[in-house]
Amino acid sequence: MRITHLGHSCLLVEAAETRVLIDPGAFSDAWHGVKDLDGVLITHQHPDHLDPDRVPALLEANPDAVVRTAADVEEAVSLEGAQGVMPGAKFAVGRLQVQVVGGDHAVIHSDLPRVRNVGYLITHPEEPTVFHPGDALDTAPAAVDVLALPIMAPWSAMKEQVEFVRRFDGLKMVVPVHDELLADRGRELFARQITRLTGQEITWLRDGEPYEVNVSAPDRDISTQEFVSG
Incomplete structure (x- = not known):
């Protein structure tokens, strides 16, 4: 697997000869022009996760990609070929299986309406399991590797x-995301404190280069994946 x-x-x-892009938002441009995608997954409608101006061109350049979004994304942005998904859904992207968890975006402020937010659990019997929660910390699937x-x-x-982080057992790797509001010194502080308090070392991938995930494939039956909600 490469991330x-x-x-x-x-x-x-x-992973497994499949390429999946998650949350191409307006706070970054390194994903512009990415091709040969098998899937594009959108956790929610906020523009830092879904760039409404550039994602349509991304999908046009990847016409065979499976496109899945939180169910209310279509209310904010029209995306050709996209299908909204709800927690509990399962679908295939290439040779990978994706399970949908979560439900709502974390509360920003009581005056602001919440939008839908879904996390994506990406699995394959011979690959590490990856979990991207989007903008919520209320659902922790079991048996996550990355x-x-x-x-x-x-x-x-x-x-x-x-x-x-403490809710996950057996994590092999923690990759920080949602970090564009942090300066470098802030990143160092967050990484140091989270590592100290959880025992999980933070692996920064900010150079934009593919990272080979060197963890063993899980020895478990992913067809019976369990979820724990807070």
């Missing part, structure tokens, strides 16, 4: 990231 962080919350996951951790946001505090 590339393409800025903010955007990840490119390459966690995309939203490390800083207006809707969270570091104490919440710490408790979120």
Whole structure:
């Protein structure tokens, strides 16, 4: 498996001869022009996760890609070929299986309406399992190997990231995302404190280069994946 962080919350996951792009938003441009995608997954409608001006061109350049979004994305942006998904849904992207969890975006402020937010659990019997939660820390699937951790946001505090990471057993790798609001010194502080409090070392992938995930494939039956909601 290879994972590339393409800025903010955007990840490119390459596994089992399948390429999946998650959350191509307006806070980054490294994903512009990416081709040969088998899937594009959108956790929610906010523009830092879904660039309404550029994602249509991305989909046009990847006409065979499976496109899945939170169910209310179509209310904000019209995307050709996109299908909204709800928690509990399962679907295939190439040789990978994707399971949908979550439901709602984390509370930013009581005066602001919440939108739908879904997390994507990406699995294959011979590959590590990857979880991208979007903008919520309320659902922790079991048996995750690689966690995309939203490390800083207006809707969270570091104490919440710490408790979120602690809910996962057997994590092999924690990749920070949602980090464009942090300066380098802030990134160092968050990484140091979260590592100290959870025992999970943070792996920054900010150079935009593909990272080979060197963890063993899970020895488990992913067809019976269980989820724990907070």
